[in-house]
Amino acid sequence: MDVVLQSRSSNNMAAEQEEEAELRRGPWTVDEDLTLINYISDHGEGRWNALARAAGLRRTGKSCRLRWLNYLRPDVKRGNFTADEQLLILDLHSRWGNRWSKIAQHLPGRTDNEIKNYWRTRVQKHAKQLNCDVGSPTFKDAMRYLWMPRLVERIHAAATTATGGEPSIGDTSCASGVTLMATAVATATACPENNSPASAVTSRSASSGSITSELCGDEKNLHVHGNDDKTTSGGDWPMQDVDQEFWAMHMQIQPDDGGLFQDHELSGWVQGFSDVGVSADNLWSLEDIWKMQ
DNA sequence: AACTGTTCCAACCGCCTCGGG
DNA sequence: GCCCGAGGCGGTTGGAACAGT
Known part of the structure; x- marks a missing residue:
């Protein structure tokens, strides 16, 4: 039993580590931006972790949310503050x-x-x-x-x-x-x-x-x-x-x-x-x- | 032109709250 | 009541761009 649990646990950890390793970090590419924009325009925003997976983005849900809210949202205003x-x-x-x-x-x-x-x-x-x-x-x-x-x-x-x-x-x-x-x-x-x-x-x-x-x-x-x-x-x-x-x-x-x-x-x-x-x-x-x- | 210092901002991180099971 | 995942928030940082020497 312990062996089984241990095995499962290590499998989960390995999967998590694999998933972790696959996740991208750093600046977003144009392709990623387009993917996110298109997905949100089709399906709406929210449920960011699920969204990231469904859209095929190798990003965390948090990262997607942040990118959308701070940069990609159509109503985001850029430039100097008035x-x-x-x-x-x-x-x-x-x-x-x-x-x-x-x-x-x-x-x-x-x-x-x-x-x-x-x-x-x-x-x-x-x-x-x-x-x-x-x-x-x-x-x-x-x-x-x-x-x-x-x-x-x-x-x-x-x-x-x-x-x-x-x-x-x-x-x-x-x-x-x-x-x-x-x-x-x-x-x-x-x-x-x-x-x-x-x-x-x-x-x-x-x-x-x-x-x-x-x-x-x-x-x-x-x-x-x-x-x-x-x-x-x-x-x-x-x-x-x-x-x-x-x-x-x-x-x-x-x-x-x-x-x-x-x-x-x-x-x-x-x-x-x-x-x-x-x-x-x-x-x-x-x-x-x-x-x- | 090359180097160094500074500024600015996108992105990440950790913590917290909230809601569903 | 507890646990867990999602979302939100504020703080921090890495690095590109720019300015100065």
Whole structure:
């Protein structure tokens, strides 16, 4: 009996090892991609292990799922993150932390993997250069008071240029970017600990997708739908541009220059700010964002 | 042109949760 | 209640592409 069991066990192990050895790893080939796409278009997705076998792919189910979700899905959006998306990521990350899939749900066409990579390569790079942790109050302040407002500013400028007029809240021509961004910044600034009640509501017209965001609420209160209209959001902003703006702003800010950021305590991050002694509670409202514009 | 360092991202890994038996 | 497989998630890594010297 023991011999039989042992024999079966070793047979199973051998089969597993054989199967393991047959499994492919590493980059996907065009043929594999086509096989997966064709199979899913015929049979649908799900049951990934069975799918991988049935499709004749020598890949694990996990690998197939990942390839499909992160790369082959028809609605996957590629290329640089728009300023809209960047600020939304900053905002949502400030609420939820490294909940990438949750954040990705609010960025149509973007995958959790892509957002995660963005965060690690771009955002964490800034933190490293500042010699602080991304989770530190210093870096959060830098995001809230410098990076995010700057994104709003740039989006607004692009929208204004595109439409030749002063935007207003609810104005479809600029609402997708500016309103959302104002929302995001207002969220980050008005609710620094992410637990304050909602104080502002914004909306975006259906023509450019719709956003209804009740600030500082839980995820049930924030909905992002529809397309991502780059023409109304100011178009693609290569991250490098934003980085340059970020650092340009960083270098410009002085505590006594009468600038936009003078009333905020940045806890030692911007040279001289520690001397200002202003209260961190003195935060922006949505109205202030618009005054800023 | 050759080499080195850096950046970026696709893919993998391990862990966790959930549902069915 | 327990076990097991599938799916999902966040963290990490390998290597191609690019930039700088």
